[in-house]
Amino acid sequence: MRLSNFGLRRCHYVTAWGTEHLLVPDRDSAEGRRARLHRAHPALSRRIGTVSLTVLVVALVVLVAQLAEQVTGVPVVAERVGAFVAPVHLPAWCNVALTLVTLAAGTERALRLRYSRLLDGTAG
Incomplete structure (x- = not known):
């Protein structure tokens, strides 16, 4: 198991004999449905990921400007x-709309179960 600043970076089940098995999310969980979408429609999944990343960057720029x-x-x-x-x-x-869309985009990023050094930090 490896940790990031915001949770698990990677998690494997290791048997008593040292064999590692990658843990996968339950197919009925939100993470499992997101993984299934990625397997069934990889192009759509990439577009959704690109849109969510764009939303997060735009929201960050707007927030920094407003705070400044x-x-x-x-x-x-x-x-x-x-x-x-x-x-x-x-x-x-x-x-308010930007906040709601940003929450949805952040949730989508979290459901992908992919570690990003840029987004998740460098710990671990």
């Missing part, structure tokens, strides 16, 4: 580093 604007809006910080104005201002409903 809020932080540099504080007079003491603005005097030291200047004020930052976010290039995009989303209405509240759009921020």
Whole structure:
């Protein structure tokens, strides 16, 4: 078993004789259904993965810009580093929608059961 910063990186069952068996998710679990989709429709699975990654990157950029604007809006910080104005201002409903889509994209990434050094850290 190898751990990442956010959970298991890899998990095998090792018998008393030292034989390793890769553990696979139950086919009726969310992870199992996602794996089945990947096996049955690999092109669709890649597209879904690409869309979820794109959503996460866009949400990160929007979040960083909004946070930078809020932080540099504080007079003491603005005097030291200047004020930052976010290039995009989303209405509240759009921020809520982006949050929900980001949650769905993050869940999809988690269901893939694939370790990514970029997304999951470098521990282990």
